[in-house]
Amino acid sequence: MSGAGPAVLAEGLTKIFGRFTAVDHIDLAIAGGEVMGFIGPNGAGKSTTIRMLCGLLRPSAGRAFVAGFDVARKPEAVRAHIGYMSQKFSLYGDLTVRENLRFFGGLYSVKRAEMVERMRFAITMAGLEGREDALVDTLAGGWKQRLALGCAILHRPPVLFLDEPTSGVEPEARRRFWDLIHELAGGGVTILVSTHYMDEAEYCNRVALIDRGKLAAIGTPSELRGHALGGVLFELECAPLGAALSILRAAPGVIEANVFGDRLHVLLADATAAAHLPSLLAAASVHAEPPRPIAPSLEDAFVSLVTRAPHMPAAP
Amino acid sequence: MSLRRVLALAFKEFLQVWRDPRSLSVALLMPLMQMVLLGYGVSLDIRRVPLCVEDQENSAASHALVQDFIASGWFAITAALQDEAALRTAMDRGQCIAAMVIPVDFSRVLDDTGQATVQTIFDATDTNTTNIAIGYAQGVIQLASADFAARWAGSHGTPLARVGVVDFEPRVWFNEGLDSGNFIIPGVVAVILALVGAQLTSLTISREWERGTMEQLISTPVQPLELMLGKLVPYFAIGLFDAAFCLAAAIFWFRVPFLGSVATLAVTTSLFTFVVLGIGYLISVRIRSQVGASQVALVLTMLPTTLLSGYTFPIDQMPAAIRALTFIVYPRYYVSILRAVFLKGSGVVELAFPMLALSLYAAFIIWVAARAFRKSLD
Numbered sequence: 125m126s127g128a129g130p131a132v133l134a135e136g137l138t139k140i141f142g143r144f145t146a147v148d149h150i151d152l153a154i155a156g157g158e159v160m161g162f163i164g165p166n167g168a169g170k171s172t173t174i175r176m177l178c179g180l181l182r183p184s185a186g187r188a189f190v191a192g193f194d195v196a197r198k199p200e201a202v203r204a205h206i207g208y209m210s211q212k213f214s215l216y217g218d219l220t221v222r223e224n225l226r227f228f229g230g231l232y233s234v235k236r237a238e239m240v241e242r243m244r245f246a247i248t249m250a251g252l253e254g255r256e257d258a259l260v261d262t263l264a265g266g267w268k269q270r271l272a273l274g275c276a277i278l279h280r281p282p283v284l285f286l287d288e289p290t291s292g293v294e295p296e297a298r299r300r301f302w303d304l305i306h307e308l309a310g311g312g313v314t315i316l317v318s319t320h321y322m323d324e325a326e327y328c329n330r331v332a333l334i335d336r337g338k339l340a341a342i343g344t345p346s347e348l349r350g351h352a353l354g355g356v357l358f359e360l361e362c363a364p365l366g367a368a369l370s371i372l373r374a375a376p377g378v379i380e381a382n383v384f385g386d387r388l389h390v391l392l393a394d395a396t397a398a399a400h401l402p403s404l405l406a407a408a409s410v411h412a413e414p415p416r417p418i419a420p421s422l423e424d425a426f427v428s429l430v431t432r433a434p435h436m437p438a439a440p
Numbered sequence: 441m442s443l444r445r446v447l448a449l450a451f452k453e454f455l456q457v458w459r460d461p462r463s464l465s466v467a468l469l470m471p472l473m474q475m476v477l478l479g480y481g482v483s484l485d486i487r488r489v490p491l492c493v494e495d496q497e498n499s500a501a502s503h504a505l506v507q508d509f510i511a512s513g514w515f516a517i518t519a520a521l522q523d524e525a526a527l528r529t530a531m532d533r534g535q536c537i538a539a540m541v542i543p544v545d546f547s548r549v550l551d552d553t554g555q556a557t558v559q560t561i562f563d564a565t566d567t568n569t570t571n572i573a574i575g576y577a578q579g580v581i582q583l584a585s586a587d588f589a590a591r592w593a594g595s596h597g598t599p600l601a602r603v604g605v606v607d608f609e610p611r612v613w614f615n616e617g618l619d620s621g622n623f624i625i626p627g628v629v630a631v632i633l634a635l636v637g638a639q640l641t642s643l644t645i646s647r648e649w650e651r652g653t654m655e656q657l658i659s660t661p662v663q664p665l666e667l668m669l670g671k672l673v674p675y676f677a678i679g680l681f682d683a684a685f686c687l688a689a690a691i692f693w694f695r696v697p698f699l700g701s702v703a704t705l706a707v708t709t710s711l712f713t714f715v716v717l718g719i720g721y722l723i724s725v726r727i728r729s730q731v732g733a734s735q736v737a738l739v740l741t742m743l744p745t746t747l748l749s750g751y752t753f754p755i756d757q758m759p760a761a762i763r764a765l766t767f768i769v770y771p772r773y774y775v776s777i778l779r780a781v782f783l784k785g786s787g788v789v790e791l792a793f794p795m796l797a798l799s800l801y802a803a804f805i806i807w808v809a810a811r812a813f814r815k816s817l818d
Contacts, residue, residue, distance in 0.1 A: 180815075181818055182816065182818055199815070203660060208656070208659040210655040214652045214653045214654075215653070216452065216456070216653055218456055218459050218460065219452065228660065229448075230444055230451075231657075232660060232661065
């Protein structure tokens with residue numbers, strides 16, 4: 125990696141497919157050893173951004189540098205310095221664990237002398253001891269994902285791009301996968317990881333929220349939680365939800381109201397506004413428990429940010 | 441160019457073919473089946489033409505004539521008929537495609553005048569077969585006539601003027617038996633190689649796209665040329681194995697005379713295999729679905745190889761425009777090389793032109809195919 129600059133730098137990065145702008149002027153700087161989370165709904169542009177950073181898609185506008193190399197001008201240099209896990213599992217199911225590792229080791233020109241040790245490391249990391257000669261198709265989802273990570277880090281890349289690595293993997297395996305990510309980051313690897321699990325965002329050093337191709341907010345999880353909302357959050361159990369939602373959204377002092385599971389989260393300009401909500405709802409024959417103040421989760425912050433986009437300024 | 445990467449790709453590809461029953465059967469069973477089907481099925485010779493005989497005389501002379509027909513091997517007597525009506529029925533039922541009527545006074549007229557007539561009737565619904573059968577019948581009768589002339593001269597003391605005045609004995613070169621199998625079977629090898637080679641490689645890139653493994657592959661530093669070479673190495677080995685099998689079958693099983701050298705065969709076969717694999721690879725790069733790629737490969741290899749290579753339809757007899765077209769049909773060069781090596785024993789010097797043509801083809805295809813692949817999802 126070159127110099128002290130950021131490991132990943134994007135300036136006005138844009139991708140247009142025909143008449144559709146998938147990624148719209150994204151600016152991003154990720155420091156060495158940082159775990160950056162990419163959060164956003166499906167189709168927000170997370171994968172497209174990652175693919176541009178890997179040199180798999182050509183940016184329509186803007187520039188990006190990965191490990192100091194321009195992704196548009198030096199895609200091969202970029203590829204030699206990154207590890208990539210695509211969204212869809214993309215190892216060879218008809219090859220064994222060992223054969224996959226050996227294949228990618230060969231493609232990344234890992235020195236033969238180091239190969240044995242690198243393979244052992246990857247197998248241990250993925251917890252695949254004893255399954256080295258199993259066909260990959262026969263492995264469960266969590267093992268496949270860890271093997272994919274193992275293949276992506278065989279050549280010790282300084283930068284890792286992981287595109288929804290934990291989607292479709294059971295919670296226990298997801299937690300284990302995040303332990304691995306932190307282990308790698310502890311060793312100085314810069315990691316950009318996208319996910320649609322909100323709880324996983326909490327594991328990142330910083331989180332970027334992507335919505336409709338734009339960077340809606342970026343910051344540490346606590347920064348986003350604290351600053352993004354700009355009000356006091358209450359939880360409200362009531363029924364029916366739909367009727368309650370439309371009444372609350374029109375009520376004075378309510379910044380916004382959103383459905384969270386079987387209840388509502390209501391953002392109020394100040395706490396005193398909470399007092400008159402039950403009577404307001406009762407008047408419209410909506411049954412409601414008294415509102416309870418709650419600490420906002422990241423999910424609250426994201427829903428709030430996405431609902432108020434695009435005029436919402438990015439959090440610090 | 442990194443040899444390490446080429447070898448990693450080649451080994452991976454080999455493992456995948458080895459573990460995929462479909463690829464393996466295309467690689468190993470298809471040549472065997474094709475060799476049997478095409479080797480036995482496609483023959484321009486007609487043997488044992490079904491023949492019905494209405495022998496009105498039933499004499500020693502008429503029996504001798506019928507015997508001549510049987511002994512030739514070209515005809516098989518399927519029925520002896522009593523009258524004209526039975527002949528019609530036999531032909532309608534497809535019991536025979538040729539019939540012969542020996543008149544009731546056959547031997548008497550023959551002995552008196554030294555000349556007799558037998559009527560032969562042919563079912564001309566398949567004109568090609570009929571023409572050949574007529575030729576055979578003429579041959580048999582000509583030989584019988586010559587025999588008879590010799591005997592007549594012996595018994596009458598004077599030679600018979602009308603038959604055997606000109607001693608016509610045609611002589612053919614290179615394929616002395618005029619066995620069309622000797623001519624066709626070397627071509628069968630070209631057909632099989634083209635079919636199998638292009639089928640195998642046409643799927644190699646589209647399979648990676650369809651399974652989603654391509655995205656991972658192109659995120660590595662692998663170069664397009666490395667990818668192509670790595671992927672072609674195992675198929676080249678399979679192609680040469682198949683070629684060796686087919687050529688051995690042609691020589692040892694179908695007994696096609698082999699006058700040339702194995703070295704010439706090896707060099708030219710390698711060249712042709714390279715071209716075929718390159719075309720399959722190019723198709724694979726261009727067409728991202730396996731089904732589509734396989735279809736296009738079939739059309740681009742099977743059609744020109746069977747129709748325009750001169751494998752069954754002689755190029756000399758094609759219209760001028762089509763004949764000109766055959767010069768860009770790569771299998772024609774290999775088909776003509778194979779025939780020349782087998783039947784004439786030609787070496788690389790005599791085969792310089794078709795070999796040069798194949799080399800140019802190979803170079804062109806490789807150049808285009810290596811360029812056609814883009815490491816991009818755009």
